Amino acid sequence: MPSFALTLPGDIRFGAGRAGEAAALTDQAADGGAVLLVTGASDRHAAPLRAQLKAPVVTVRAEGEPTVEAVQAAVAQARQANVTAVLGVGGGSALDTAKAVAALVHNGEPLDHLEVVGHGRPLTGPVLPWIAVPTTAGTGSEVTRNAVLTAGRVKVSLRSPALLARAAVVDPDLLQGLPRTPLVHGGLDALVQLVEPLLSCRANPVTDALARQGLTASLRSLPRAAAEGTDDPQVREDLALASMLGGICLANAGLGAVHGLAGVAGGMLGAPHGALCAAFLAGVLQADLEALRRAPDQSVQNRFEALAELVTRTTGAGAEKAVSALGDLVRSLGVPGLDELGLRDEHVAELVEGAAAASSTKANPISLTVVELTRAVEISR
Secondary structure, rough: OOOOOOOOOOOOOEEHHHHHHHHHHHHHOOOEEEEEEEOOOOOOOHHHHHHHHEEEEEEEEEEOOEEHHHHHHHHHHHHHHHHHEEEEEEOOOHHHHHHHHHOOOOOOOHHHHOOOOOOOOOOOOOOOOOOOOOOOOOOHHHHHOEEEEEEEEOOEEOOOOOHOOOEEEOOOOOOOOOHHHHHHHHHHHHHHHHHHHHHHHOOHHHHHHHHHHHHHHHHHHHHHHHHHHHOOHHHHHHHHHHHHHHHHHHHHHOOHHHHHHHHHHHHHHHHHHHHHHHHHHHHHHHHHHHHHOOOOOOOHHHHHHHHHHHHHHOOOOOOOHHOOOOHHHHHHHHOOOOOEEEEEEEEHHHHHHHHHHOOHHHHOOOOOOOHHHHHHHHHHH
């Protein structure tokens, strides 16, 4: 058994109707000071919590992907209001903005600490406590220790164990009425964030168990959600659970080349992250299997076969079945292809170069050459 460590928020609360607990948790974290409330484009779920808060509240809307500039503006507001806690209510963009602001109020500028485009320095000052209330199911940002920001055409991470939420309050009922497109894209992002950690070279027994549980929930309910919506409480619970478990798995076992490619492509094309992950999924897995013929590794082969049994619900299904079954699922959900998402021939070399250097790619189950990464893109198109 490999040695491993786990990093998790200190307080995870999951269940229908639990969102209301976030206000008291935030007031406790603020300890008499002001609260920065970060919401998405919609205020629907944040408004009831704002009304329950006893602390003074400053509200910031995170509309679209969080950028370095948007985070700097929110940090300035938080400093001016002497904020002592942050409450994030929304999708991945709102939660990543919330945790980035919590990290930076007492720690200088984003470029001091960002990977790739910045200096990557560790956080040395205090990080404000922050409470996460996800209203979509996809990123698992409520339980991760990094915030993904856009800097120009590049998506980069602000990363530290100090970024873990003081509390993550996951209420599946907040998914009711979510439009189909964000529901499907988010659900596929969560699915990939369970598949890649299960195959990862950094996997451990705990993430294996959580990934299996999350995949079972996702495969059971994502097609139903796409076809019928989220009126069924079981569907909402499955999607919320898959997203949360995917976040725990990626934070503790890493991801792989799917996210390596999707992260770079997102900065280049501005396309939805979940759609890009789905578009690259089968191509990368097929490239992995082809690479295994070059460098056989029985443990990796076993992981692919275990994945195949999960996604096909068939004992003894071969590794190739995992690729075809996941490809069929993506197609059945009507996700646009890479060309529809804006990828052009002239993008491929830059895309592959960026993905080869991406931190996500480092956890791929087998190290892919530039030729093999290019092959993965070609298959995906």
